[in-house]
Amino acid sequence: MTRITFDGVSHSYGKRSVLRDIRLDLSEHRIGVVGANGSGKSTLVRMINGLITPTSGTVSVDGLNVARNAREVRRQVGFIFTNPDNQIVMPTVQEDVAFTLRRRGLTREQVAERTAAALDRFGLTAHADHPAHRLSGGQKQLLALAAVLVAEPKIVVADEPTTLLDARNARRITELLQEMSQQVIVVTHQLELLAGFDRVVVIDEGEVAFDGSPDAALDSYRELLA
Amino acid sequence: MIGLYHPGSSIIHRTPTLLKLLLLSVGVTVVGLLGQPWQLLVALGAVFVLYVVAGIPPRPAWQQIGPILWILIIAVPLQALFAGWTTAGMMAGRLVVAVALAALFTLTTTVTAVLEGFQALLHPFRRWIDADRVGLLVALTLRCIPLVAEIVAEVLEARRARGTQGSLLALAVPVVVRSLYAADAIGEALVARGLDD
Ligand SMILES: Nc1ncnc2c1ncn2[C@@H]1O[C@H](COP(=O)(O)OP(=O)(O)OP(=O)(O)O)[C@@H](O)[C@H]1O
Numbered sequence: 001m002t003r004i005t006f007d008g009v010s011h012s013y014g015k016r017s018v019l020r021d022i023r024l025d026l027s028e029h030r031i032g033v034v035g036a037n038g039s040g041k042s043t044l045v046r047m048i049n050g051l052i053t054p055t056s057g058t059v060s061v062d063g064l065n066v067a068r069n070a071r072e073v074r075r076q077v078g079f080i081f082t083n084p085d086n087q088i089v090m091p092t093v094q095e096d097v098a099f100t101l102r103r104r105g106l107t108r109e110q111v112a113e114r115t116a117a118a119l120d121r122f123g124l125t126a127h128a129d130h131p132a133h134r135l136s137g138g139q140k141q142l143l144a145l146a147a148v149l150v151a152e153p154k155i156v157v158a159d160e161p162t163t164l165l166d167a168r169n170a171r172r173i174t175e176l177l178q179e180m181s182q183q184v185i186v187v188t189h190q191l192e193l194l195a196g197f198d199r200v201v202v203i204d205e206g207e208v209a210f211d212g213s214p215d216a217a218l219d220s221y222r223e224l225l226a
Numbered sequence: 227m228i229g230l231y232h233p234g235s236s237i238i239h240r241t242p243t244l245l246k247l248l249l250l251s252v253g254v255t256v257v258g259l260l261g262q263p264w265q266l267l268v269a270l271g272a273v274f275v276l277y278v279v280a281g282i283p284p285r286p287a288w289q290q291i292g293p294i295l296w297i298l299i300i301a302v303p304l305q306a307l308f309a310g311w312t313t314a315g316m317m318a319g320r321l322v323v324a325v326a327l328a329a330l331f332t333l334t335t336t337v338t339a340v341l342e343g344f345q346a347l348l349h350p351f352r353r354w355i356d357a358d359r360v361g362l363l364v365a366l367t368l369r370c371i372p373l374v375a376e377i378v379a380e381v382l383e384a385r386r387a388r389g390t391q392g393s394l395l396a397l398a399v400p401v402v403v404r405s406l407y408a409a410d411a412i413g414e415a416l417v418a419r420g421l422d423d
């Protein structure tokens with residue numbers, strides 16, 4: 001697995017400090033991040049692919065400073081957002097998956113081949129030429145996964161990927177995330193989704209409140225919420 | 227395009243986009259110049275054959291061509307009043323053939339193909355224009371049409387649910403605000419997906 005490190009990372013939006021001196025060294029296969037609304041989870045995970053640059057401190061992926069090498073790092077890190085509508089950028093399902101492979105020096109045949117394989121893997125082949133915006137919420141999130149994984153990233157970061165889905169689709173997406181050979185980092189409020197995870201980080205008011213096994217982390221998180 | 231594409235592998239699907247676009251413009255021009263009713267009938271028959279060759283079933287074809295017929299129901303009698311039935315009929319026929327040809331283009335061409343066509347067209351100007359960016363811009367614009375339509379529908383629904391009626395401004399403000407949020411989020415996704423590459 002790749003090593004992701006947060007070294008003394010702090011972040012403020014204007015004057016508002018939302019993360020304070022975060023120190024983490026993440027190299028487990030499946031990592032969960034939990035915490036109350038507004039605790040800073042989204043801010044934290046967006047730093048892994050450089051969508052947010054910390055006000056101070058460094059985040060590095062595989063030894064690369066994300067702030068200085070955002071482009072290289074983004075090629076290794078796939079990101080899944082909460083609202084699948086917002087990550088669809090092309091009109092049809094197949095084109096949206098193929099979009100990820102643009103400017104990668106692949107031939108048209110290679111792009112078509114890899115796109116087809118990704119669609120097949122996520123059960124979207126029948127929808128290849130359908131308008132992406134007409135898929136169901138669950139299918140849209142599957143499309144997002146296909147669009148991310150077609151590029152074969154080393155790490156998949158997902159910020160509440162199942163929050164807008166029904167229980168069945170949430171389980172399906174979670175299972176897919178758990179089965180991935182990639183390193184996965186999942187932010188969630190649905191604690192039952194973290195059962196098979198290797199490590200869970202609890203964030204509270206911009207600080208790491210607990211970091212350890214899922215069971216212990218979830219106990220600590222429930223205590224925090226009580 | 228915009229989800230109108232009807233998948234297939236006919237010769238019409240496989241014709242290069244720019245050639246198809248050229249043929250479309252030639253076709254529409256020729257139809258506009260036709261002077262005899264029998265010529266138009268031949269053209270209509272030819273278009274029908276093209277649809278059969280492309281394997282477009284009646285339903286998607288009708289979805290494209292149907293709306294124009296509604297306009298004609300009003301326009302033809304009006305024109306007949308001034309210019310006689312023959313002229314009115316010719317106008318209607320030309321319009322139907324032209325719309326059917328244009329629809330055939332959209333039904334058999336993916337957005338990606340259109341973008342690649344654009345890029346090829348812009349290639350000579352590559353020193354000044356990044357064709358890839360222009361293509362992306364077009365694709366994103368197309369993508370935003372259903373997105374904004376959805377936002378408008380949701381805002382209208384929310385208004386109805388709360389029983390509020392109001393000015394156009396009261397509709398426009400939430401639509402613009404939500405569209406901006408969506409644009410922000412899509413921008414973020416674009417970056418995450420390697421727009422900068
Ligand atoms: N772009 C921004 N500008 C200003 N403040 C922001 C911005 N994004 C987030 N914040 C604030 O920073 C704090 C942390 O936000 P963040 O989105 O990281 O929390 P979160 O843990 O992901 O919350 P949630 O569970 O609700 O998603 C919140 O108080 C939020 O209001």
Ligand SMILES: [Mg+2]
Nearest residue numbers: 041042043159
């Ligand atoms: Mg969040």
